[in-house]
Amino acid sequence: MGIRIIKLPDVGEGVAEAELVEWHVEVGQSVLEDQVLAAVMTDKATVEIPSPVAGTVVALGAEVGGVLAVGAELVRLEVAGEGDQEVKAAPREALASSPVAPTPLPTPAPAQPVVAEASPPAPRPVASGSLGPPRPAGEKPLASPAVRRRARDAGVDLRQVRGSGPAGRILHDDLDAFLQSGPATAAPAGRAPNQHVETVKVIGLRRRIAQKMADSKRRVAHFSYVEEVDVTALEELRAALNAEKKQDRPRLTLMPFLMQAVVKGVADFPEMNALYDDEAETIERHGGVHIGIATQTDNGLLVPVVRHCEARGLWDLAREVARLAEAAREGRATRAELTGSTITITSLGPLGGIVTTPVVNRPEVAIIGINKQVVRPVWQGGQFVPRTMMNLSSSFDHRVIDGYNAARFVQRLKALLEEPATLFIEA
Numbered sequence: 001m002g003i004r005i006i007k008l009p010d011v012g013e014g015v016a017e018a019e020l021v022e023w024h025v026e027v028g029q030s031v032l033e034d035q036v037l038a039a040v041m042t043d044k045a046t047v048e049i050p051s052p053v054a055g056t057v058v059a060l061g062a063e064v065g066g067v068l069a070v071g072a073e074l075v076r077l078e079v080a081g082e083g084d085q086e087v088k089a090a091p092r093e094a095l096a097s098s099p100v101a102p103t104p105l106p107t108p109a110p111a112q113p114v115v116a117e118a119s120p121p122a123p124r125p126v127a128s129g130s131l132g133p134p135r136p137a138g139e140k141p142l143a144s145p146a147v148r149r150r151a152r153d154a155g156v157d158l159r160q161v162r163g164s165g166p167a168g169r170i171l172h173d174d175l176d177a178f179l180q181s182g183p184a185t186a187a188p189a190g191r192a193p194n195q196h197v198e199t200v201k202v203i204g205l206r207r208r209i210a211q212k213m214a215d216s217k218r219r220v221a222h223f224s225y226v227e228e229v230d231v232t233a234l235e236e237l238r239a240a241l242n243a244e245k246k247q248d249r250p251r252l253t254l255m256p257f258l259m260q261a262v263v264k265g266v267a268d269f270p271e272m273n274a275l276y277d278d279e280a281e282t283i284e285r286h287g288g289v290h291i292g293i294a295t296q297t298d299n300g301l302l303v304p305v306v307r308h309c310e311a312r313g314l315w316d317l318a319r320e321v322a323r324l325a326e327a328a329r330e331g332r333a334t335r336a337e338l339t340g341s342t343i344t345i346t347s348l349g350p351l352g353g354i355v356t357t358p359v360v361n362r363p364e365v366a367i368i369g370i371n372k373q374v375v376r377p378v379w380q381g382g383q384f385v386p387r388t389m390m391n392l393s394s395s396f397d398h399r400v401i402d403g404y405n406a407a408r409f410v411q412r413l414k415a416l417l418e419e420p421a422t423l424f425i426e427a
Helices: 145-154 172-181 204-219 232-243 254-268 314-329 403-418 420-424
Strands: 002-007 017-023 036-042 045-050 055-060 067-069 073-079 114-117 196-199 222-230 274-277 282-285 291-293 295-297 300-302 343-347 366-380 383-397
Touching: 017 204, 036 073, 036 204, 145 172, 204 300, 222 403, 232 254, 232 383, 232 403, 232 420, 254 291, 254 314, 254 343, 254 366, 254 403, 254 420, 291 314, 295 314, 366 403, 383 403, 403 420
Parallel strands: 291 343, 343 366
Antiparallel strands: 002 073, 017 036, 017 067, 036 045, 055 073, 114 196, 222 383, 274 282, 295 300, 366 383
16 A cells, blocks of 8 residues: 555646635545545636545645645545655655645535634622512612612613612612623523624635735725616617517526627727736727626626627627526636626626625726616606616726716716617617
């Protein structure tokens, strides 16, 4: 028998390190060739690492949430034969103490929150019967004026202090005991303080999101611009197109119409469809419009990319958005489908609220946010009429986008959405 070291392989695209997000094996477990050992995450792609040989796990190289460099030790297996040349001469008993060998780690529970029960502090000695509801609800507590004055000065409700004097009268000693125990000790009848504390380790996609959002807020000079849009005519058009129910056409949402508007808008304002490299101090203005669609999944926010929207029609856009959103939610989206956007659209759907301040998806310079639609009275032609209104909440990188141009760009989107026929008129 020998020891075989399984190292983190090169997962491609110049990745130098990866985060361990899940173990599929534990120490002492027998594994087969090609059986999945672990899952690692690089950027926003999760990769499963299979075993190249059969054997028994003797050590794990990292805990869930740890970051490993390519070529670092992932797993040690006991295999038939001599094993690796560099370790076969080392006595098996000395493996754990060897400088190159990681100490075998306890098997972590994959993707499970770490729950810790906080031990309540030891209560101070309290006079018997000094705490808790001292009498039936509504019954006035008995106490001398001096005790009442002390309780009032200390902010104590005497109904929560149990009296030890005659007929339940509250004495100075009872008030002292209550003050020493602290207000947290006294609880309503039938309830006990909840001392439960849950600690959830931030790993995997959630860690990537946290890092990227913090980096964007730290490095991008954000400013937001909000404009209301009358989408009554657009909603009427969308309803009419969906009513046709042709088999080869997907159901239309607001998203493909807004994507069409963005395509036309960036044609007039190409600085919006750009990437800013703040280290090289260069701006890349793209001819192709690659729109990222912020999508909420069970694991966190992902941004699949609809490529070359300028070359797609309305139903093609709707079909591609639906396909990518489903792939993202099911964890099937590839790295290529999650990278390469030049401008992003984000929406909270029916939870969209009145106004949002979306975070720019760096290195992009603009993000368009959709808020919820509301039917409300609007003054029009000398009278109030019901109109379907919606706000666009957009954010920009003020380092490269001036406020005036951002406002003009959003006004262009507004004009296109309020007159939806213009979306289909070629320039």
